Amino acid sequence: MIFSTKHIILLKFESIKKNIMKRMKQLLLIVTVLVAFLSTAQETKNFYATMSLQDAKELKQDMPAGIEILAERRNEAAVYLTPEAGHYVHEKVLVHGPGYIYKASAEDAIAAIHKDKPVISNKMGAFTISEDAIVNAALDLVNTQNIEDQILELQNYGTRYHNRASATQAAEDLKTKWETMAADAGRTDVSVRLYNHSGTNMPSVIMTIEGSEEPLEFVIVGGHLDSTSNQGNNDAPGADDDASGISTITEAARTLFEVGFVPARTIEFMAYAAEEIGLVGSGEIAQEYSNNGVDVISAVQFDMTNYNGSANDISFITDHTSGTLNSFLMQLADHYNASGPHQISYSTSLCNYGCSDHASWTNEGYMASFPFEANFGQHNPNIHTPDDTFSVSGTADHAAKFTKLCIEYLIETAKSGNLSVDEHLADTITLIVDNGNLEYNLEATGRSFTSLRLYDMLGKTSMETSVSSNIGTVSLQNVSAGIYVASFVTENNTLVSKKIVVK
Structure with a gap:
């Protein structure tokens, strides 16, 4: 057979092309192996930590070559x-949480157990119940479908193990989602940032609603964004542990935006990185806040909220938490959730050392609580496996109860801000909203009023009308449903205000 010059050139081209493709495949294989090696390198390294002394001694008996006890002090x-x-x-001693707290060096680990534990701040004055109108309106807005959608969204990353690219992507995507929620609500007092760590490449996500009156006082809720599996961290969906907690606080934030809540104190929502390898993300954040003297009123952890494993809905963890804050959360449940459509039952349980991110705040002297999905030992048996998927529960009803508790805690601890109802004489006026009308009685004030102004929860004037007597009725037919502040104005421009709910 005789080949033309053109044919020979084409044959040579095909040969070169095959060679290039072969080399590219070889290179791709090398890159894949290298990425896999780098992504698992941290999983194969020995590391320093602190843990319960009893657990350490038991581990020394069970796995003598697996642990070196560097120092002991008290029960650590x-x-x-x-x-x-x-x-x-992680799996045998504690079952939930890592059971230890990661430290960057031997010196850090030894210093941590010799550090005198700070006295937990006790700000009882911060814990009062007074915001019934806006809390009840917010509870009615909780959307279970939103919680389910968010759990599935996080589950679909396949894994959020801290050193996988999908974990960082999940953090970046959550930042975008939180920013979009705030923008859609027209909130200029909200910012979202990634918090970069030294102990992991995965960032935490922090959303801040700046307080309108006490911006340097912080009220915090959080959950961990990472996941893990004892059967290989490339398949760690983490639907309950802890996509459920992140979805719980996300829906709480969305609800606060929808109801127009403006806090007096600053609120922060935190999605922590690398909880599963020793509370790395929350540990670094809490330590920085403590070192900088940040005034954190209290912090509540939402880690696993969607598995209904016990007779009671919520189990408050009582070790490594604040009894004062636990008591307040129980009071909130008694006040808002004793009966009716928002009913919540509760009990208490123990969870042990390094159980979840609340311990990071407790270790820095802040009040922290951990409401858990069930009594310890009755929680979701599928966590830390590829079977931790939403299908185990099939509904987000249980997590919605935690969203409601989260809302109650945030509103009552941060309190209403620049539209507070505590102005002088507020208790002397009577306001009733009925059939699209506002019925008012101002006789007990002993003042004369000239007008009524209605403000929405962002401070915008929704309606203004004159009043000719201290007893009367004003039509609200043109006012949208929501929470408002009704301010009656005297001749010398003194305001007497109360919140109302328009349905």
């Missing part, structure tokens, strides 16, 4: 662990 130990020992603690 500074240790050097193999990855296998870390997994053993």
Whole structure:
């Protein structure tokens, strides 16, 4: 057979092309292996930590080569662990949470157990119940479908193990989602940032609603964004642990935006990185806040909220938490959730050392609580496996109860801001909203009034009308449903205000 010059050139081109493709495949294989090696490198390294002294001694008996006890003090130990020992603690000793707190060096671990524990701040004055109108309106807005959608969205990353690219992507996507929620609500007092860590490449996500009156006082809720699996961290959907907690606080934030809540104190929503390897994200954040003297009123952790494993809805963890804050959360449930459509039942349980991110705040001297999905031991048995999927529960009804508690805690602890109803004489006026009308009685004030102004929860004037007597009725037919502040104005421009709910 005789080949033309053109044919020979084409054959040579095909040969070169095949060579290039072969080399590209080889290169791709090398890159894939390298990425896999780098992504699992941290999983194969020994590391330093602190843990319960009792657990450390038991681990030394079970896995002598897996742990070196560097120092002991009181009921804690500074240790050097193999990855296998870390997994053993994670799964066998504690079942929920890592069971240890990661430290960057031996010196840090030893210093941590010798550091005198700070006295937990006790700000009883911050815990009162007075915001019934806006809390009840917000509870009615909780959307279970939103919680389900968010859980599935996080589950669909496949894994959010802290050193996987999908974990960082999940953090970046959550930042965008939170920013979009705030923008859609027209909130200029909200900012969202990524918090970069030294102990992990995965960032935490922090959304801040700046307080209108006490911006340097912080009220915090959080959950961890990462996931893990004892059967390989490339398949760790983490639907309950802890996509449920992130979805719980996300829906709480959305609800506060919808109801127009403006806090007096600053509120922060935190999605922590790398909880599953020793509370890394929350530990670094809490330590920075403590070092900088940030005034955190209290912090509540939402880690696993959607598995209904016990007779009661919520189990308040009583170890490594604040009894004062736990008591306040129970009072909120008694006040808002004793009966009716928002009913919540509760009990108490223990969770042990390094159980979840609340411990990071407790260790820095802040009041922290951890409302959990069930009594310890009755929680979701599928966590830390590829079977931790939304299908286990099939509904987000249980998580919605935690969203309601979260809303109650945030509103009552942060309180209403620049539209507060505590102005002078507020208790002397009577306002009733009925059939699209506002019925008012101002006789007990002993003042004369000239007008009524209605403000929405962002401070915008929704309606203004004159009043000719201290007893009367004003039509609200043209006012949209929502929470408003009704301010009656005297001749010398003194305001007497109360919140009302227009349905």
